[in-house]
Amino acid sequence: MAADAEHDASRRGDPDLAEELERALAEHQFLLLYQPTIDLKDDAFVGVEALLRWRHPIRGTISPDEFLPVLESTGLINAVGSWVLTTACRQGADWYARGHRFSVSINVSRQQLEQPSLPSEVARALADSTFDPRHLVLEFSERTLAGGAELRATLERLKETGVQLAIDDFGMEPGNASLLESLPIDIVKIDRTFVSDLSTSTSHAARVHQLVQLGQLRHVQTVAQGIEDDDQRLRLQSENVDVGQGFLFSVPHDAEAIDRFLEDYAIFSGKPL
Ligand code: C2E
């Protein structure tokens, strides 16, 4: 096991870290960064993905890979996930009120999806914030949904709130085609692994082609994650991928920096936002 993985695994059951995370929630140390998503056909700014960060008083800003496993194993993800949901809905409603009509995606862990109260919680967050449900996207990893026939009823109740549902990290698990047949999915997000070596790996290029075809067959929107250079963007464009996300367009930013990004983007692209 690599030193980092060993460190993470040993911290997974770390009671000190669990306690610190509980305090972090109470003391408002979590924040959301937002990463833009761009329409690959006409360069329009179509949305943002909300990404959790922990602003640690000593260690600075910490990425979710370092603490998400502990949030999930302790069940704290339910409280933190509620905060993510309400914060993202409020922020989305604020952008919307200022004329920025784009979608806001949030990531949802399996533990949250297993809570029978999730659909009513989503409905309440939408009603309280007045955010248009059609602009909220809930992302579930492919692994979360795999083999989860029992999750179908919850996903259908979520759909009844008017939100869109996305499969994140799409293409990694076997049998993913059946998820699109059996579950009410609107969007698939092609895993970054396939995008990163699109130009050097013919098998990954073929996989991207296959995933896009599958998405089109099922009439779902396709999003490519982790686009870092123009060559990748052009290849994905020629595959007719709908939307792109990645450092080529923008790293994740806090809400104020997204406001500035929107202004610059409108000037640069000449598009009214
Ligand atoms: P994800 O949902 O697949 O999010 C995309 C990740 O890829 C983000 O990492 C983002 O910063 C990174 N990324 C975006 N563009 C590029 C690129 O061009 N190159 C590279 N190398 N990376 C890129 P981040 O923010 O560290 O998040 C990691 C994972 O943590 C997320 O993966 C998601 O599964 C999870 N996560 C983040 N926020 C939340 C949350 O609020 N709740 C839950 N349950 N999970 C979250």
Ligand code: MG
């Ligand atoms: Mg995601």
